[in-house]
Amino acid sequence: MAPRKKTEEKASGNEAxxxxxxxxxxxxxxxxxxxxxxxxxxxVTKRKQIVYHALQDASDSCTPEQLxxxxxQISDLRAQTSVLVAATKSLRxxxxxxxxxxxxxxxxxxxxxxxxxxxxxxxxxxxxxxxKAKKVTQQxxxxxxxxxxxxxxxxxxxxxxxxxxxxFIEESVPDRERQEELRESMGLDE
Numbered sequence: 463m464a465p466r467k468k469t470e471e472k473a474s475g476n477e478a479x480x481x482x483x484x485x486x487x488x489x490x491x492x493x494x495x496x497x498x499x500x501x502x503x504x505x506v507t508k509r510k511q512i513v514y515h516a517l518q519d520a521s522d523s524c525t526p527e528q529l530x531x532x533x534x535q536i537s538d539l540r541a542q543t544s545v546l547v548a549a550t551k552s553l554r555x556x557x558x559x560x561x562x563x564x565x566x567x568x569x570x571x572x573x574x575x576x577x578x579x580x581x582x583x584x585x586x587x588x589x590x591x592x593x594k595a596k597k598v599t600q601q602x603x604x605x606x607x608x609x610x611x612x613x614x615x616x617x618x619x620x621x622x623x624x625x626x627x628x629x630f631i632e633e634s635v636p637d638r639e640r641q642e643e644l645r646e647s648m649g650l651d652e
Contacts, residue, residue, distance in 0.1 A: 478506045624650070 473481050499506055635641050
């Protein structure tokens with residue numbers, strides 16, 4: 463069985479009010495009763511729908527000159543942000559193109575592999591030019607041709623069987639759409 467949660471005692475009366483006031487001063491914005499209760503981890507009981515806000519001193523407010531200076535600072539920061547976002551986008555595109563290209567090490571390895579393959583092919587070609595290739599006798603050639611003819615006959619017979627089976631399926635399945643699905647699922651269009 464899972465252990466029971468420890469129940470925290472809820473603040474009462476003035477203690478709750480002090481806790482709420484301290485929290486509102488720290489956050490410096492209004493909250494509803496539900497938000498305060500949730501943010502204080504239910505140490506304060508939920509009250510009816512009340513919005514709490516802390517009274518602020520008039521001395522904390524800014525002068526019009528300070529507000530204008532803050533507005534210019536905000537507009538400057540927004541302009542810098544848009545420039546930096548464009549630069550970031552450009553750099554990410556450059557990074558993506560660099561990541562998509564092969565590295566020098568992989569290019570060198572690929573070139574070496576291709577050179578090795580080329581040498582093997584050239585060695586085989588030299589052997590063929592020098593006459594070291596095994597010659598096919600007349601008997602072997604006739605045997606291969608007989609096998610080819612036999613395989614051709616088997617393939618034509620199988621094709622006739624497939625065509626006959628498909629006709630039977632077309633007669634059995636009247637729906638044209640279903641016939642196309644069957645044909646595709648059997649791989650007959652390939």
